[in-house]
Amino acid sequence: MQREQTDVLVIGAGPAGTVAGAIVNKAGYKVRVVEKMKFPRFVIGESLLPRCMEALEEAGLLESVLKMGFQRKTGAKFVRNGVVCDYSFSDQFTDGWDHAYQVTRADFDQALADGLEAQGVPIEYETTVTAIQFNEDGSSVTTVTDNAGNEKQIEAKFIIDGSGYGRVIPRLFGLDKPSNLAPRKALFVHIKDVNRQMDDEPDRITVIVHKPDVWVWVIPFATGVTSVGFVGDPAFFEKYTGTPEEQMRAVIADEPYIAERMKDVEFLWEPKILQSWSSTTEKFYGNGFVLTGNVTEFLDPVFSSGVTLATVSSQIAGKLVVRHLKGESVDWDKEYTEVMMQGVNTFRSYVMGWYDTTLHTIFFANDQNPEIKKMICSVLAGYVWDTDNPYVKEHDTALHKLAKTIRLRDSIEYINNGFK
Ligand code: FAD
Numbered sequence: 001m002q003r004e005q006t007d008v009l010v011i012g013a014g015p016a017g018t019v020a021g022a023i024v025n026k027a028g029y030k031v032r033v034v035e036k037m038k039f040p041r042f043v044i045g046e047s048l049l050p051r052c053m054e055a056l057e058e059a060g061l062l063e064s065v066l067k068m069g070f071q072r073k074t075g076a077k078f079v080r081n082g083v084v085c086d087y088s089f090s091d092q093f094t095d096g097w098d099h100a101y102q103v104t105r106a107d108f109d110q111a112l113a114d115g116l117e118a119q120g121v122p123i124e125y126e127t128t129v130t131a132i133q134f135n136e137d138g139s140s141v142t143t144v145t146d147n148a149g150n151e152k153q154i155e156a157k158f159i160i161d162g163s164g165y166g167r168v169i170p171r172l173f174g175l176d177k178p179s180n181l182a183p184r185k186a187l188f189v190h191i192k193d194v195n196r197q198m199d200d201e202p203d204r205i206t207v208i209v210h211k212p213d214v215w216v217w218v219i220p221f222a223t224g225v226t227s228v229g230f231v232g233d234p235a236f237f238e239k240y241t242g243t244p245e246e247q248m249r250a251v252i253a254d255e256p257y258i259a260e261r262m263k264d265v266e267f268l269w270e271p272k273i274l275q276s277w278s279s280t281t282e283k284f285y286g287n288g289f290v291l292t293g294n295v296t297e298f299l300d301p302v303f304s305s306g307v308t309l310a311t312v313s314s315q316i317a318g319k320l321v322v323r324h325l326k327g328e329s330v331d332w333d334k335e336y337t338e339v340m341m342q343g344v345n346t347f348r349s350y351v352m353g354w355y356d357t358t359l360h361t362i363f364f365a366n367d368q369n370p371e372i373k374k375m376i377c378s379v380l381a382g383y384v385w386d387t388d389n390p391y392v393k394e395h396d397t398a399l400h401k402l403a404k405t406i407r408l409r410d411s412i413e414y415i416n417n418g419f420k
Contacts, residue, residue, distance in 0.1 A: 001143075002152040004389075006032045008321060009142055009156035011169075013123050013226030014043065015052075016293025016310040017162030018112040020035035022059035023318030024160070025121045027303060029325055032154070033123040034144050036166065039113055040106035043164075044188065044274065046227050047073065047205045047304040050089050050097035053273065055311035056112075058317075062130050064115030065108065070101040072203055076380050078363045079257055085363040091375040093391075094383035101203065102219050104190075111250040129168050131162050138288030151285040157288075158321055162314060164294040170281040179278035181300060181351065185237055188229030189248050189271040193220060195261045205304060208257045211236065215302060216255055225268060228258065231301060234275060244271040285332045290317045297344050300351045308382040309347070336346050339385070351393040353403075361403040365410075372402065 010021045013035035025031045050393045056062045075088040090098040101108075113123055124144075130151075131143040142154045161169040170176045202220035210216050214232030221227070230237075230251050240247040248271040273307065280297040284290065293310035317336060326331050353359040362368075362376070375391040387393045414420075 003155060005155045006030050007325060008158045008160060009154050010162060011129050011161045012163040012166065013113045014109055014162060014293065015112060015307050016314045018061060018116045018317035019055055019311045020058040020160045020162055020292050020314035020318040021121050022061055022116050022119055023315060026060065026323055030371040031121045033121060034127040034129060035240065036128040037162040038126050039247065040110045043105040045100055045105055045306045049304055049308040049382030050100045052308040052311045053097045053100055054127055058315055060119060061112050062117040064111045068107055068111050069222055070103045071220060073100045073102050073205065075204045076203060077204050077206045079206060080360060080364050083364050087104055087377045087380050089377065089381045091374055091376040092381050093389050094378040094386040096381065102221055104221055109248060129336050132172055134288050140288050143276040149233055157325060159289040160317065160321060161289060161295050162293045163289045167295050169289055169291060170295060177280045177282050179280050180280040183234060183276040184231055184300065185234040185273065186229050186231045186276040187237060187248055187251065187271055187273050188227065190225050190227050190268040191262060192266040192268065193224055193226035194265060196220060196226065208255060210255050215356055216258065218258060228262065244273060284337045290321060290336065296340060299347055302354050303350055303380060305345060305347045309330050309343060312343065343384040346379060346392050346395040349399060350379060353399045358399050358403045361406055362399065364408045365406045
């Protein structure tokens with residue numbers, strides 16, 4: 001069988017794989033990427049966060065993304081029963097980017113992959129990893145198969161697994177672990193948003209509370225197309241029957257905030273269904289490999305954290321791999337797992353706070369404290385590693401304490417107003 005060699009083999013050419021590949025390549029090591037699909041290919045995950053832009057910048061991939069003319073995103077808007085809570089990334093606690101982009105992922109991922117190839121890193125498309133054998137010194141031999149069924153082997157000093165939902169190393173080595181989040185389902189489509197008005201604010205994601213545990217995303221693109229998706233408990237969707245298009249039209253008709261705007265609009269493809277996506281793994285690294293992006297842990301789409309966690313994990317891991325290859329010692333637990341878990345666990349508290357409605361109490365409260373709003377805004381912008389922010393540092397308690405105070409204040413006002 002044909003054998004080739006590289007310093008670092010990257011599995012997957014999504015945001016995680018391309019950022020990691022670029023960072024290692026920049027340090028002068030030989031990198032190659034194998035990607036199962038032919039690009040452009042569809043993936044969901046269209047609303048980026050400001051923190052993600054820093055990772056793209058460091059990887060030297062920002063220019064290729066900016067060239068695409070994607071819709072600039074300056075904030076996130078939450079809506080419940082017509083009450084609006086708007087977060088603007090220019091008004092946040094942490095210093096950093098004040099905007100991100102809303103992207104069709106096929107084009108975004110293609111731009112990242114093209115940017116990486118322009119840096120001199122080869123990407124082999126339609127090439128699937130089928131087996132990996134690690135040696136005692138951490139080097140490895142990976143077997144890949146192309147679409148024609150041709151097999152070859154790639155020897156590498158180190159592997160970065162950015163295979164997303166493919167979960168290559170966790171699956172091959174039995175590292176998969178169930179998530180502690182309840183299973184959820186999503187039904188989504190791209191529409192021709194012919195009724196979009198300027199006051200529909202194309203420059204932000206709108207998240208609508210449809211029911212306490214069911215929410216809707218509205219993500220406008222620069223092309224006049226908008227992505228719309230319903231997410232919730234799988235049981236919620238059972239009453240909607242028929243084809244995916246019939247289900248989507250019925251569920252849109254039941255949500256007053258978008259029913260008029262999206263009535264009878266053209267769907268660009270048959271609505272897609274995804275389910276039970278939350279997952280995690282026993283460990284994020286091992287002798288000769290590191291996992292980055294969705295392979296490590298994917299929580300929930302409600303705060304658009306996926307691509308940010310993917311790119312930031314690759315930004316951090318890429319630099320650690322370079323140090324390892326230089327022969328420096330790396331404390332992977334402390335410098336990678338603990339750092340990543342800080343970010344993941346902050347988002348986890350917010351995801352849980354969303355579904356148990358703690359965050360609804362905070363987002364839709366009257367007279368919000370502007371300083372606290374800035375701190376929460378930084379989390380929504382992806383700055384979940386800024387432990388100077390009390391709403392990051394004490395993510396597991398701060399939201400509950402705040403919601404309790406708001407409920408108490410509202411009860412006192414209610415009593416003072418004679419129960420009105
Ligand atoms: P991927 O983008 O999945 O890329 C992995 C690549 O690896 C793929 O191209 C795949 O083909 C390749 N691969 C897989 N197996 C193999 C193999 N055996 N050999 C070679 N290559 C392989 N995130 C956001 O940031 N914003 C959002 O608004 C958002 N919305 C979401 C909505 C829903 C319903 C869901 C489920 C997720 C959402 N996400 C969102 C999350 C987002 O989809 C992911 O977090 C993101 O795509 C992760 O990037 P990645 O590079 O880790 O993986």
